[in-house]
Structure formats: structure tokens, C-alpha cells
Amino acid sequence: MNETEVLIVGGGVVGLSAAAFLAWHGVSCRVVERRADLSIHPRARGFNPRAVELLRQVGLEPAVLEASKGFAGHTMRARVESLTGKEMFRADLPTATDLDRLSPSPWALCSQDRLEPLLREHAVELGARVDFGVELSAFEQDGDGVTATVRSRADGSAERIRARYLIGADGVRSRVRQRLGIELKGTPALLRQLSIVFKADLREYLGERRFAICQVVNDTVEGLLVHDDTLTQGTFYIQYDPAKGQSSADYPWPRCVQLVRAAIGAPGLPVRILDTQSWELSALSATRYGEGRVFLAGDAVHVMPPVGGFGASTGIQDAHNLAWKLAHVLRGKAGPELLDTYEAERAPVGEFTVEQCLRRVTSGTGFGRPPADAGLLDDLTLTLGFRYGEGEYAEPTGEPGTRAPHVPLGDGRSTLDLFGREPCLLTASSGERWRAAVPDLEVHVVRAPEWAARYGVERDGAVLVRPDGIVAWRGSSPEELPDALARVLCRATR
Numbered sequence: 001m002n003e004t005e006v007l008i009v010g011g012g013v014v015g016l017s018a019a020a021f022l023a024w025h026g027v028s029c030r031v032v033e034r035r036a037d038l039s040i041h042p043r044a045r046g047f048n049p050r051a052v053e054l055l056r057q058v059g060l061e062p063a064v065l066e067a068s069k070g071f072a073g074h075t076m077r078a079r080v081e082s083l084t085g086k087e088m089f090r091a092d093l094p095t096a097t098d099l100d101r102l103s104p105s106p107w108a109l110c111s112q113d114r115l116e117p118l119l120r121e122h123a124v125e126l127g128a129r130v131d132f133g134v135e136l137s138a139f140e141q142d143g144d145g146v147t148a149t150v151r152s153r154a155d156g157s158a159e160r161i162r163a164r165y166l167i168g169a170d171g172v173r174s175r176v177r178q179r180l181g182i183e184l185k186g187t188p189a190l191l192r193q194l195s196i197v198f199k200a201d202l203r204e205y206l207g208e209r210r211f212a213i214c215q216v217v218n219d220t221v222e223g224l225l226v227h228d229d230t231l232t233q234g235t236f237y238i239q240y241d242p243a244k245g246q247s248s249a250d251y252p253w254p255r256c257v258q259l260v261r262a263a264i265g266a267p268g269l270p271v272r273i274l275d276t277q278s279w280e281l282s283a284l285s286a287t288r289y290g291e292g293r294v295f296l297a298g299d300a301v302h303v304m305p306p307v308g309g310f311g312a313s314t315g316i317q318d319a320h321n322l323a324w325k326l327a328h329v330l331r332g333k334a335g336p337e338l339l340d341t342y343e344a345e346r347a348p349v350g351e352f353t354v355e356q357c358l359r360r361v362t363s364g365t366g367f368g369r370p371p372a373d374a375g376l377l378d379d380l381t382l383t384l385g386f387r388y389g390e391g392e393y394a395e396p397t398g399e400p401g402t403r404a405p406h407v408p409l410g411d412g413r414s415t416l417d418l419f420g421r422e423p424c425l426l427t428a429s430s431g432e433r434w435r436a437a438v439p440d441l442e443v444h445v446v447r448a449p450e451w452a453a454r455y456g457v458e459r460d461g462a463v464l465v466r467p468d469g470i471v472a473w474r475g476s477s478p479e480e481l482p483d484a485l486a487r488v489l490c491r492a493t494r
Contacts, residue, residue: 001147001160001161001162002159002160002161002162003161003162003163004028004029004030004129004161004162004163005022005027005028005029005163005164005165005326005330006018006022006027006028006029006030006163006164006165006166006167006326007029007030007032007146007148007161007163007165007166007167008022008029008030008031008032008166008167008169009031009032009136009148009166009167009168009169009170009175009176010031010033010168010169010170010171010174010298010300011031011032011033011035011038011120011130011132012033012039012112012116012169012171012298012299013044013112013115013116013119013298013312013315013316014169014297014298014299014312014315014316014318014319015031015033015167015169015170015297015298015319016031016116016119016120016123016130017054017055017119017315017316017319017320018167018169018297018319018322018323019031019119019123019128019130020058020060020119020122020123020126020128021054021058021319021320021323021324022128022323022326022327023123023126023127023128024057024058024059024126024323024421025323025324025326025327025421026127026327026331026421027323027326027327027330028127029128029129030128030129030130030131030161030163031123031128031129031130031131032131032134032135032136032150033130033131033132033133033134034133034134034135034136034153035132035133036132036133036153037132037133038113038116038117038120038132039112039113039116040113040197040274040275041112041113041195041197041235041275041277042111042112042113042197042226042228042235043111043112043113043312044111044112044115044306044309044311044312044313045109045111045112045212045213045226045306045309046071046107046108046109046110046111046212046309047064047107047108047110047115047309047312047313047316048107048308048309048310048313048379048383049099049102049103049105049106049107049380049383049384050103050313050317050383050384050403051108051312051313051316051317052064052065052105052106052107052108053103053104053105053416053469054316054317054320054468055108055316056104056105056416056417057320057416057419057420057469058122058126059122060118060119060122061105063118063122064108064110064115064118065106065108067108067110067114067115067118068108068109068110068114069229070228070229070230071109071110071210071228071229072109073210074109074210074211074212074229075092075109075210075212076090076091076092076209076210076211076212076214077090077091077092077211077212077213077214078090078091078209078211078214078215079214079215079217080214080215080216080217081216081217081218081265082216082218082262082263082264082265083202083205083206083214083216083225083263083264083265083266084205084264084265084266085218085265088217099380101406102380102384102395102396102406103384103406103414103416104406104408104413104414104416104417107309109212111226111228112312133152133153133154134150134151134152134153134159135150135151135153136148136149136150136170136175136176137149137150137151137158138179139166139176139179139294141166141292141293141294144164145162145163145164145165145293146162146163146164146165146166146293146294147160147161147162147163148160148161148162148163148166149161164293164330165293165294165295165326165330166293166294166295167294167295167296167297167319167322168180168290168294168295168296168297168300169296169297169298169300169315169319170300171298171299171300172184172280172282172284172299172300172303174296174299174300176294176296176300177286177296177300177301180288180290180291180294180296182286182287182288182290182291182296183286183287184284184285184286184287184303185284185285185286185287186282186283186284186285186303186354186358187282187283187284187358188280188282188284189280189281189282190280190281190282190283190305190358190361191239191280191281192239192240192241192242192246192248192278192279192280192281193237193238193239193240193278193279193280193281194237194238194239194240194248194251194276194277194278195235195236195237195276195277195278195279196235196236196237196238196251196256196259196260196273196276197233197234197235197273197274197275197276197277198233198234198235198236198256198257198260198271198272198273198274199232199233199271199272199274200232200233200234200260200264200269200270200271200272201231201232201269201270202227202231202232202234202264203231203232205264205265205266206227206231211225211226211227212226213225213226214226216236216263218262218263220259220262221238221259221262221263222238222239223236223237223238223239223259223263224236224237225237225263225264233274234260236256236259236260236263238251238259248276248278251276253273253276256273256276257271257273260273281305281306281361282303282305283303283304283305283354283355283357283358283361284302284303284354285301285302285303285347285350285351285354286300286301286302286347288343288347289301289342289343289346289347290342290343295322295339295342297315297318297319297322298312298314298315298318298319299311299315301318301346301347301350302314302315302350302351302353302354303354304353304354304357305357305358305360305361307357307360307361308357308360308379308382310353310356310357310382310383311357313383314349314350314353317346317349318346318350320468321342321345321346321468322342322346324421324466324467324468325338325339325341325342326339327421328467328489333422333489334489334490334491335489335490335491335492336490337490338489338490341490344388345388349386349388352386352393353382356376356377356382359375359376360376363376377393381393381394381395384396384403385402385403386402386403387399387401387402388401388402388470389401397454397455397456398454398455398456398457398463398471398474399456399471399474400471400472400473400474401470401471402470402471403469403470403471404416404419404426404455404463404465404469404470404471405454405455407446407448407450407451407454407455408448409446409447409448410447410448415446415448415451416469418444418446418465419465419466419467419468419469420442420467421467422441422442422467423441423442423464423465423466423467423472423485423488423489424441424442424443424444424464424465425438425441425442425443425444425462425463425464425465425481426444426446426451426455426462426463426465427443427444427445427446427460427461427462427463428445428446428447428451428452428459428460428461429445429459429460429461429462430445431443431444431445433478434462434478434481436478437478437479437481437482438481438482438485441481441485455471455474456474457474457475457476458476460476461474461475461476462474462475462476462478462481464481464484464485464488466488472484472485472487472488473485473487473488
């Protein structure tokens with residue numbers, strides 16, 4: 001029987017992120033994915049600054065931004081009759097200027113099919129094992145670990161794997177979730193969608209415009225159109241209604257060619273279909289995020305309408321939250337109760353984000369101005385203003401349970417770059433009295449003038465930050481620090 005510390009079921013963006021985060025922490029992990037290879041479908045179109053911050057921590061931000069470079073100007077959201085027709089609405093994603101004060105990381109506007117190869121390569125470089133064409137057949141857990149049976153889809157050969165923990169990152173139809181008997185609640189099958197991936201020369205029809213996403217509404221077709229940075233490949237998303245007897249079979253490739261041409265507004269344009277894929281637009285949240293030594297992440301626990309790039313980005317945050325906690329428990333640095341905080345923290349965030357995405361769909365946000373009573377947070381507050389525990393979403397101000405604020409350090413780095421594999425302490429005063437309180441705690445003396453005000457402490461105060469960049473404690477008394485650190489790691493206090 002082969003062994004690994006963590007077995008990850010699912011090799012999409014969340015599963016591969018989990019592998020990269022765990023391997024960065026020095027945890028042995030293995031990914032099994034039933035597909036033969038990565039998907040060519042773009043799916044997620046962009047990753048929000050919080051997700052990019054987490055990839056930055058493990059050294060992936062440069063590669064992600066390089067993959068996104070061609071999409072730098074793809075910030076327009078619009079409603080049009082067609083690419084050659086009337087433009088009815090236009091808005092832009094937050095610019096770098098909007099973000100500079102809040103985050104060192106920008107939006108990464110590359111698509112999921114560009115990010116996943118980078119994640120796989122980085123995870124393997126860090127020591128993870130990634131196997132495609134291998135599916136989970138069964139698993140059972142006991143007090144010490146999980147025993148799983150996986151099977152090769154090429155030759156049917158079976159293998160047993162013993163792991164300390166298992167992560168189900170296997171999507172909305174998660175077999176891991178189903179075998180745990182965990183249900184999804186919410187609004188299923190709000191819409192049925194067909195993704196049409198195509199090749200066509202769009203340069204003439206785009207002109208100087210570069211879309212993040214474009215809604216097309218005309219007498220022939222309605223749908224959402226996106227394009228890549230070569231301006232020669234795109235994806236067109238259309239809806240169909242099974243209640244009216246419609247199905248994906250009603251859209252053979254020749255018909256898809258005609259629909260793409262209608263969306264572009266170019267009847268004779270050469271169009272080549274690369275693939276089509278049907279899927280459901282749903283708004284769902286899991287009733288639990290795992291059981292025992294088995295955890296769920298990403299679409300396995302929250303299914304979000306594809307607006308604002310929140311789905312995959314939220315899944316990356318799930319994986320990061322879980323990875324550092326597993327690493328600390330596996331190394332004996334934290335009590336096993338730390339793993340209970342994964343669901344306690346991530347489930348409310350996931351459920352609230354699902355709700356906000358559903359409101360965006362039902363109010364038409366993104367392609368028009370929402371009603372004043374739509375109950376929507378702006379994208380940046382929803383992205384960066386979350387809070388673990390009680391409290392409202394708001395711009396981070398250093399309160400415990402919130403993401404630590406970004407403060408430039410004057411050398412090209414951010415305070416966020418100080419957060420590593422272990423909890424750390426930030427202070428503007430001499431670090432010696434804090435080091436005396438907890439000798440093995442890493443202490444960073446921050447000289448940036450605005451640091452104390454941004455973090456809500458006096459000049460002689462300090463802030464304890466978790467490995468995931470969440471403020472755990474702030475105060476002015478070194479005597480309180482040992483107990484604060486013990487609470488972070490679910491260890492016995494004095």
C-alpha cells in the first residue's frame with residue numbers, strides 16, 4: 001500500500017492549488033484526477049486579488065502575471081447587440097490605481113486553462129505527485145487516517161493509498177461529498193448553459209476594445225462572449241431550457257457556427273468550433289465542509305454563478321486556509337481542533353459569496369446598474385473585506401479575524417510578504433520585548449510610518465498574524481502574546 005500525508009481528489013484549479021500550498025509547507029501530497037488531462041475550456045475568466053496574493057506567497061505570482069500579461073487591458077464589461085452592433089452598456093473592472101492602496105497583487109485576468117498548467121508544474125516542482133487518468137473508487141477512514149482505492153482509467157488497474165487526510169476538490173458533482181452523505185442547499189439549475197469554444201479572427205470586430213466579458217442580445221441569439229489575448233479564440237455561452245424540450249443536442253457544431261457569427265455580427269466570418277460543453281448555472285452551498293479526516297473544498301462545497309470571478313478564487317482561498325492548518329497539525333505544531341476551524345471560517349464566507357453572486361445574476365449586475373435595494377457589496381469589499389467570526393464585511397483595518405492590511409514597506413515589498421509558513425508578529429517598536437515573550441516567534445519590525453494606523457495599534461503595539469495573512473490578535477502587552485499564540489494553534493494556554 002502506498003502512503004502519502006494528504007490525498008487530493010480532483011486535479012482542477014482548487015485541487016492543484018491545494019497540492020501547491022501543501023507541498024510548499026513540506027507536506028507530502030498526491031493528486032488523483034479522473035480526466036486524462038487538463039481541460040481546454042477557459043471556465044474561470046480571471047482571479048481576484050486575494051487569490052493572487054495567496055499564489056504570491058508560494059512564488060507563483062510572477063508566472064501567473066506573465067500568463068495574464070496579454071489580458072492587461074481586458075477590463076471592459078458591456079452589453080451589445082453584437083460586436084459590430086449597438087453598445088448598450090459599458091463598465092470596467094477595478095483598475096490598478098483602485099487596488100494599489102489595498103493590495104500588492106492585481107487581478108489576474110488569465111483564464112483557468114492557463115492557470116492550471118502553472119499550478120500543476122509548481123506543485124510537482126515543490127514535491128507533490130499529480131496523476132491524471134486516475135479516479136477514486138472508494139475510501140474509508142479511521143482514527144488515524146484514510147484508506148482509498150483508486151483505479152487507472154486506461155487499464156483498470158487498482159491501487160490502495162493510505163493517507164493521513166483526504167481532500168475532496170472534485171467539483172459540483174463531488175463523489176467524495178456524495179459518499180459522505182453531505183447535501184448541497186440553495187438554487188440548483190437556475191439556468192442550463194452551453195459553452196462553445198471557437199477559433200475566429202476577431203481583430204476587425206473588436207477594434208480597440210478588450211472585453212473581460214460581453215453580453216450579446218439580438219434577435220438571433222443571446223449569450224455571453226469572451227475572447228483570449230490572441231484575439232483569435234473565444235468562448236460563447238448560451239442558455240437552453242429543458243422545460244421547453246431543449247437540450248444540448250439541439251446545438252450541433254454547424255448551428256454553433258451560425259450562433260457565433262450572429263454574436264459577432266459577421267455572417268460570413270470563418271469560424272471553427274473546438275469543443276462544446278453543457279453545464280448548470282446554480283447557486284449552492286454544502287451543509288458541511290467535511291467529516292472526520294475528509295475535507296471538501298471549492299465547487300464541492302460552494303457552486304457560484306459565474307459573475308465577478310468569485311468561484312475559483314474562493315476555492316483557492318479554501319485550499320490555502322486548509323493547507324496551513326493541515327501542515328501544522330501534521331507536524332505537531334497545533335492541536336487537532338485547529339482543523340475544526342476550517343469549516344467554521346470558510347463555510348460562512350462561501351455561503352455569503354454564493355448569495356452575493358446569485359444577487360448579481362438576478363439583478364443584472366455587470367451588464368447594467370443594479371437597483372439601489374439589490375443588497376450588493378462592491379467587488380473589492382467582497383474580495384478583501386471578509387471576516388472570520390462576527391462582524392460586517394469592510395475594508396481591512398487590522399481587526400482580529402480580518403485579512404491583514406497591505407502596507408508598502410518601501411523596498412518593493414508589502415506587509416503581506418512578511419507572512420510565511422508560521423505565525424508572525426508585526427510591531428513598530430523594538431522587537432526584543434516581544435521576542436522575550438515568545439522566543440521562537442518570528443518578529444518583524446515595520447518602519448513604514450502609516451503601519452500602526454493602518455493596523456489599528458499604538459506605536460508600541462503589535463499584531464499577531466497567521467500564516468494565511470489573517471490577523472489573530474493585536475495589543476500592547478507582551479504578557480498576552482503566549483496565550484494569543486496558543487489560541488491560534490489550538491494549544492493549551494497557560
